[in-house]
Amino acid sequence: MKKVFISGSINIKNLHKAVIDELDSFIKRNCFIIIGDAYGIDQLVQKYLLSKKYYNVLICTIYEYPRIIESNEFDYEKIKYDLEEKSEKKKQSYKDKHMTEISDISLVIWDGKSTGSYRNIIDAIERNKEVKVFLDNKFMKLIDINVKAITNIFYERHEYSLTEYLSEVVKKDKNCTIKSTKQMKEILKDRGVLTGNGVIDNKFIDSVTIDFIRGNRVYKYKKKLLDNYFSSYVNKNSIENLSLF
Template sequence: MNTIFIGGSREVARLPQEVQARLDEIIKKNHHVIVGDANGADKAVQKYLADREFQNVTLFCSGDTPRNNVGHWKVQSVTVNSKTKDYQFFAAKDREMARRADFGLMIWDGKSPGTLLNLVRLLQGSKIAVLINVPQKQTHNIKTADQLREFYRACTNSIRSDLERRATGLEMRFLEGLPSQPDFLEAPAAKEGKSTGALPESAIQDLNAALASGDIVRITDLLGALARNRGMSQIARDTNLARESLYRSLDAGGNPEFATVLKVLTSLGIDLEVRKTSTPDRDR
């Protein structure tokens, strides 16, 4: 018996025949199904399994109470520190399901970044995943990280951009085929999202030079790079700001508020100090 993580997009309310056939096979073999509590694909899968009185199901939810539990199955609650029910709040249960699963079955609307991130989480654990693209009526069997990266590169810029805003630093490194260890801009960390050391002196010097230049674009670009390398999820938790909002304001062409800049600097362990500039002509 295998444990199969079934998830998908909220925009998928009806299961195509391909998905139904795979669910029938799962029921026949009495595999253990783990599924989330969201509307859309999660709820549709729940209804299909409940209508067939399938009991080998564990329902996962972030926090204490599931939004949907059609079959009244056993509930596995995933503790989440954040009280804000944003994307990262609900993604906590997906990460836990990906960790526990042997295989994954994802039902995609052709644009949802959350569903694709579940593929990333499964492949990070060397799990095989099947992605069913409902609008295109295509099935993708993704068995290796290289296959996943090839699929990602073929996605539209809009899909890739949405995915990057929601992914953790480790998830993006894996998806882009980068080493998981920190680079020269990233402080040593016990694990992703929890930095335990100061930024290297080179990064401080670069930031000081950018601030001295007065070039807003240069400052924003560098601050955004520092934040992304540290882990935007951790920055969001430290600053109590929405992760998606941080990506937008610290992205190229962004215009972050001064309060946001101060909060991000504090999260990075940087103090902003004011000193008098040398202006000989004005002193005369």
């Protein structure tokens, strides 16, 4: 019986028909399905399996009880992690690594920019698992699923707020001369990326997404854009390796 770890980006709201067909194939083959306990893909897949009355399922969590478990018929397992670890993302990464390790097949439903999904793909490739990646409304060709190609996609699409980018750069380069997001905004204004009022210039609108958090506008910038404008302030290796692992 094949064990299938299914993961994906939290901001995906619906299962594509091609993904549903793949899930039906797993069900037909009586595969053992391993899923996490987050919103997004985890919950969507759980709900679909429940709708098919398919219970050969394991939900993995770092908590005493899963945050999301759509059926009491699903089994669940608490995954151990380093108790001294404070970062929620790093705690969750122990769970993801465990699910990859115990699976035969890794199916990742990706938006091309989610860090967690990116790491799951790379981890599965490096462990020589069978890897299926659903991206841009289709499954990637097997020949295109390799570390270099996946990393290039991530590099082109991944986005950061200025706070996130500064935090990651400083972690990797203690000699970074950028000390605040205010300084970063001034640099972007000088380069014409932002207007004097701090609004993104229309020429760069395709390089950002805009969120509104508690009524405030927050820009998420493509990594490639930020690397281009801040590379002279940090060590080159720091931005090349930024947030990949």
